[in-house]
Amino acid sequence: MNPEGFWQMPRLWWRERWLLVGFVERELRGRYVGSIGGLVWILVHPLILLAIYTMVFQAIFRVRLPEMGASPFVVFAALGLWPWLMFQEGLQRASQAIKANSTLVRKVAFQQELLVFAATLAAFAAHLVGFLIALLALALFGVDIHWSGLPMALALVAGLFLFTLAVGLCLAVLQVFIPDMEQILGPILSVLFYATPVLYPLMAAPEWLRGIMTLNPVLHFVEPIRAVLLGNAIEAETARPFVLVAAPLLIFPALLLFRRLSPYTEDFL
Amino acid sequence: MRLDGVGKAYPMAQGAAGRLSTLWTLLRHGRFGKSFDALDGITFDVMPGQSFGLIGENGAGKSTLLKVIAGVVKPSRGSITVNGRIGALLELGAGFHPEYTGRANIYLAASLMGMARGEIRKRVDEIIAFADIGEHIDQPIKHYSSGMVVRLGFAVATATRPDILITDEVLAVGDESFQKKCIAWMETYLAGGGTLLLCSHGMFHIQKLCQKALWLQHGAMRAFGSTADVTREYLAYHEEKSRLEKCVTEAPPPLRGDTYQIRELRLNGRPFETGPHEMKQGEALTVSGHVHSPDGRTPQVAVGLVRADGSGIYGVVSEMDNFILRRVAATDFSFGLRYPDLPLLPGRYLVRGHAMDPEGLRMLDHIETTLEIHGDSRELGVCRLAHEWYIP
Numbered sequence: 001m002n003p004e005g006f007w008q009m010p011r012l013w014w015r016e017r018w019l020l021v022g023f024v025e026r027e028l029r030g031r032y033v034g035s036i037g038g039l040v041w042i043l044v045h046p047l048i049l050l051a052i053y054t055m056v057f058q059a060i061f062r063v064r065l066p067e068m069g070a071s072p073f074v075v076f077a078a079l080g081l082w083p084w085l086m087f088q089e090g091l092q093r094a095s096q097a098i099k100a101n102s103t104l105v106r107k108v109a110f111q112q113e114l115l116v117f118a119a120t121l122a123a124f125a126a127h128l129v130g131f132l133i134a135l136l137a138l139a140l141f142g143v144d145i146h147w148s149g150l151p152m153a154l155a156l157v158a159g160l161f162l163f164t165l166a167v168g169l170c171l172a173v174l175q176v177f178i179p180d181m182e183q184i185l186g187p188i189l190s191v192l193f194y195a196t197p198v199l200y201p202l203m204a205a206p207e208w209l210r211g212i213m214t215l216n217p218v219l220h221f222v223e224p225i226r227a228v229l230l231g232n233a234i235e236a237e238t239a240r241p242f243v244l245v246a247a248p249l250l251i252f253p254a255l256l257l258f259r260r261l262s263p264y265t266e267d268f269l
Numbered sequence: 270m271r272l273d274g275v276g277k278a279y280p281m282a283q284g285a286a287g288r289l290s291t292l293w294t295l296l297r298h299g300r301f302g303k304s305f306d307a308l309d310g311i312t313f314d315v316m317p318g319q320s321f322g323l324i325g326e327n328g329a330g331k332s333t334l335l336k337v338i339a340g341v342v343k344p345s346r347g348s349i350t351v352n353g354r355i356g357a358l359l360e361l362g363a364g365f366h367p368e369y370t371g372r373a374n375i376y377l378a379a380s381l382m383g384m385a386r387g388e389i390r391k392r393v394d395e396i397i398a399f400a401d402i403g404e405h406i407d408q409p410i411k412h413y414s415s416g417m418v419v420r421l422g423f424a425v426a427t428a429t430r431p432d433i434l435i436t437d438e439v440l441a442v443g444d445e446s447f448q449k450k451c452i453a454w455m456e457t458y459l460a461g462g463g464t465l466l467l468c469s470h471g472m473f474h475i476q477k478l479c480q481k482a483l484w485l486q487h488g489a490m491r492a493f494g495s496t497a498d499v500t501r502e503y504l505a506y507h508e509e510k511s512r513l514e515k516c517v518t519e520a521p522p523p524l525r526g527d528t529y530q531i532r533e534l535r536l537n538g539r540p541f542e543t544g545p546h547e548m549k550q551g552e553a554l555t556v557s558g559h560v561h562s563p564d565g566r567t568p569q570v571a572v573g574l575v576r577a578d579g580s581g582i583y584g585v586v587s588e589m590d591n592f593i594l595r596r597v598a599a600t601d602f603s604f605g606l607r608y609p610d611l612p613l614l615p616g617r618y619l620v621r622g623h624a625m626d627p628e629g630l631r632m633l634d635h636i637e638t639t640l641e642i643h644g645d646s647r648e649l650g651v652c653r654l655a656h657e658w659y660i661p
Contacts, residue, residue, distance in 0.1 A: 018386045022377040026366060107363035108381050109340035109355070177292040180285075257296075263343035264295055266336070267279050268288070 009255065012111050019110055023118030027093070028126065042130045046078075046085055053077050053199055067201040071230055075143050079226040080198035082131035083157065086124045087164050087218055088189055093119035094168025095185055098262075099175055102269040112262045113255065116172045120165045128157065135229070149228030156228075160221040162248035169254040173261045176268050196222055202235055214240070217247045270338070270433060270464070275311040275347035276488075277333055278304040307333045308488045311347070315481075317432070320465040322479030322496055324472070324503055330488040331468045335359060335437050338466065353464070356382055356431025358422065367411035371402065371421055374410055378422070382429040392428045399450075400424035420447055427454055434458065435466040452478065472500050497647065505617035505641075508577035524561060529568045529624040529633045532601070534558035536620060541638040550615055550644030557605040560594060560624045567594055569625040571632060572606050577617045577639075582651055584621075588629045612653040615644040 013020070031041070054074045057063045068076050097115040098105060105112060139145045175181045196218050197205070205213060213219060220243040227234045280291045281304060308330045315321045325331050336342040338349065339357035364378040375396055379389045397406050400421045405413065413421075426434070434455075455478055459465055469475055475482060475496060482499035484492040492499045524532060534541040535557050537548065548554065562568045573584035587594060587604060594602035621637040646653075 016380075016383070018380040018384070018389075019377075021386065022380045026369075026377060030366075030368065103360075103363055104381075105341075107341065107359045109357065110381060174292075177288050178285075261292075261295060266342050 006256065006259070009111075009259070013114065013117075016111055016114060020114045020118055020121075023114060024122050024125070027118055027122030031122075031126070039129075042126045043133060046081055046127070046130055046134070049085075050074065050078055050081060053081075057199060063200075065201060065204050067203040071143065075138060075230075076201075076226070077199055078134055078138065079229055080196075080222050082127055082134060083160060083222045083225050084193065084196060084198045084218070086127040086131075086157065087160055087221075088193070089127065090120040090123040090161070090164040091168050091171070091189070092185065093123050094165065095171035095175055095181065097168070098172045098265060099182075099269070106266050106269055112265065113169060113258055116169050116258075117165065120161065120168050124157070124161050124164070144231070146229055146231035149231065152228045153225045156221050156225045156244075159244055159248045160218070162251050163217060163221070166248070166250035166254035169251075169258040173258045173265065176265045177261070192216065192218065195219075198222060217243055220244060220247070270315045270352065271350045272311050272313055272338070273348050273350075275308060275334075275337060275344045275349060276306060277308040277330075277337060277342060278306050278345040280304050306488055308337065308344070309346075310489055311485075313483060313490070313493055315433075315464060315466070317353070317464055318459070318462045319481060320459050320467065320479045322475035322482040322499075323466065323468040323485065324470075324475060324482060324500065325485035325491075329485040331485055332359070332437055333488075334485065335435050335466065335468055339435050351433065353432025354383060354429075355433045355435060356426055356429050357435040358426050359435070359437045363422075365410050365418065365422070368409055370409055371400070371406040371413070372397070374421070375425055378425045379429060382426065382431070384429050389428075396421075396424045396428045399427055399454075416444060416447070423447075423451055427458075431463075433464045433466065437468045438470070472504065476500055497645070501616060505577055509617060509639075526561070527563050529563070529626050530561045531570070531622050531624045531634055531636055532559040532561045534622045534636060534638075536638060536640065541620075541622070541636060545617075545639035545641050546620075547641045547643065548611075550613070550642050550646055551610050554608045554611045554640075555605060556620060556622065558603070558622060559597070560602045560604065562600050562602055562627075565599055566627045567596065568602060568627055569629045570594065570604050571621075571623040571625055573621040573623075574613070574640075575619045575621060576651060577619060579619075582613070582618070586625065586629060611642070613642050614646055614648055614651055614653060615642050616651070617641050 054077065057077075058073050063073065094116045097119040098112060101115050104110075105115075135145055171181060171185065195213055195216055197213075202210060202213065202219065202223055220240055224234050226232075280294075281287075311334060323331050323334065333342065335357070336359060337344050338351070339355055339359060341357070341359065364381040365374045366377070372393070375393055376386070376389055379392075379396075380386070384392075400406070400417075400423075402413075402417045402420055405417060406421075410418065410421075426436075452474070455465060455467075459478070465478065467475060467479055479496045481494065482492075482496040483490060484499050484503050492502050524530060535555075536546045537553075537555055538557075539546060541558075556572050558570075560568045560570055569587045571584060571586040574582045576582060585606075592604070594604045597603050618640045619637045620640050621635065623632045624634050625632055
């Protein structure tokens with residue numbers, strides 16, 4: 001793709017903005033609104049996970065880490081879990097976006113990246129709503145949520161969104177050519193979940209491990225989101241302005257790759 | 270709309286290694302080694318307000334060509350220039366989700382065709398009225414019959430009012446009354462200056478709706494021109510094909526000398542074997558030749574005209590008209606037969622000649638050649654019958 005084509009993309013997206021709206025609506029409606037439980041389901045999955053982790057780590061392992069600060073485990077885990085779920089679900093949905101809509105891609109001409117945008121947007125929107133409800137609920141139960149940190153947390157969520165979208169775009173288009181990606185992604189996400197300090201503070205990990213762990217870009221978003229909302233100091237290891245800027249910027253090479261390959265997806269679907 | 274040398278090659282990648290190497294080639298902007306040319310060298314123009322039909326056998330590349338024009342598939346070679354908004358109905362109901370109601374699906378399907386939300390809201394009643402599926406509109410699509418899905422899909426397409434409408438075999442589905450409705454809509458659309466690209470196996474629709482036609486064969490253009498010419502050629506090709514499938518071609522046998530046999534046959538003076546012969550509608554046709562008689566007795570000869578599929582039109586034996594072949598040598602007899610103004614309509618026919626014994630009982634050989642008759646007549650059938658119109 002030539003450089004002019006690249007800068008034309010926003011114009012093309014704008015022209016098909018109603019399609020993006022339609023795709024997002026369909027994603028959300030398909031998962032939540034159409035079902036009887038409706039919005040409740042957005043909260044159910046994270047709450048069950050939270051209950052299990054609290055049970056295992058508090059009631060069985062009796063974990064009590066000084067690095068967690070003053071907040072109880074359930075609060076600490078909740079503030080890490082929702083951002084993680086945004087990333088995990090956004091990536092899973094995005095990577096499947098092209099393949100799941102193969103009939104559409106093969107029969108209708110439109111900007112295919114809109115499918116990936118919609119998948120990521122829907123996952124982030126759903127869990128962001130869940131996250132805000134959870135924060136409110138925690139505040140009602142008397143947890144000291146630092147609301148002044150909310151704008152910073154939202155900015156970090158936006159950065160995480162762009163990073164997820166970048167990886168999602170690459171996976172979605174490569175998936176068409178290499179079907180095995182679907183099988184690989186699941187195990188990688190399981191490993192990444194434990195490699196990201198969601199259920200424990202990074203400082204609890206031994207120093208040699210921390211060096212490796214900080215290579216994970218997700219960590220640099222999840223840890224600070226929790227820190228600013230709990231009013232904790234952001235650990236030096238996770239405060240890497242370079243990563244916070246570079247990871248969202250990956251969206252540009254990702255779009256280049258996607259636009260290079262997307263004209264040929266029809267040949268392989 | 271203009272297509273210039275458009276071609277599409279599909280990579281033939283097998284197994285994981287093939288896919289990986291194709292991926293690598295695509296990333297490097299290279300050409301893939303093993304590929305299948307679905308389309309090659311397609312060049313034509315369609316003017317605004319023109320209607321254009323696409324015909325060809327299964328696998329000829331019709332759908333691929335429509336996809337290339339619609340922008341779903343990127344051509345491997347050549348260029349396409351399109352002015353105007355394209356509405357493509359490559360598959361009716363492609364944008365529908367089975368779990369949602371017809372009404373909810375209208376929104377996404379219409380935005381897939383480039384409509385803004387506000388515009389859709391204004392037109393939604395019009396769409397529902399055109400689809401005419403009653404209260405089913407608020408049922409999930411999964412409970413629809415295929416005919417109902419098609420109705421809704423076409424209704425959405427009509428509402429978007431594209432400059433260029435591309436449809437692939439959509440008229441084949443849907444019942445009679447809906448087909449009529451679609452055709453009526455397309456006629457109004459064409460009258461209003463719309464450009465139509467229609468792909469159909471039904472020659473009737475092409476002939477009724479299209480001014481120009483393109484015949485695709487094995488991904489290349491076989492014929493392009495006025496609908497009447499192209500469809501006639503296409504139909505003749507199919508008649509010929511089904512005839513060839515039915516009976517093997519008989520090569521004129523070498524002279525055996527022991528039986529009555531046609532030695533030479535000419536059509537308008539040209540030897541039979543140099544076919545296909547061509548002539549204009551209404552011109553004279555002569556069939557002349559020599560017949561070998563092993564015992565020197567005067568043989569008879571039969572000449573027949575048949576359609577390309579082998580069904581007979583007219584046949585006559587020399588004896589029926591009391592014609593006696595002329596002896597030119599001891600065992601060689603000649604004859605000539607003239608049709609002063611052959612009433613056959615434009616198309617492809619076969620002329621057959623048979624030598625017969627002097628008693629006219631046995632047809633002893635069989636040679637045939639192709640005759641193509643050209644003309645602009647729009648009459649139907651195989652031959653013009655003498656007629657006149659009158660006011661009763």
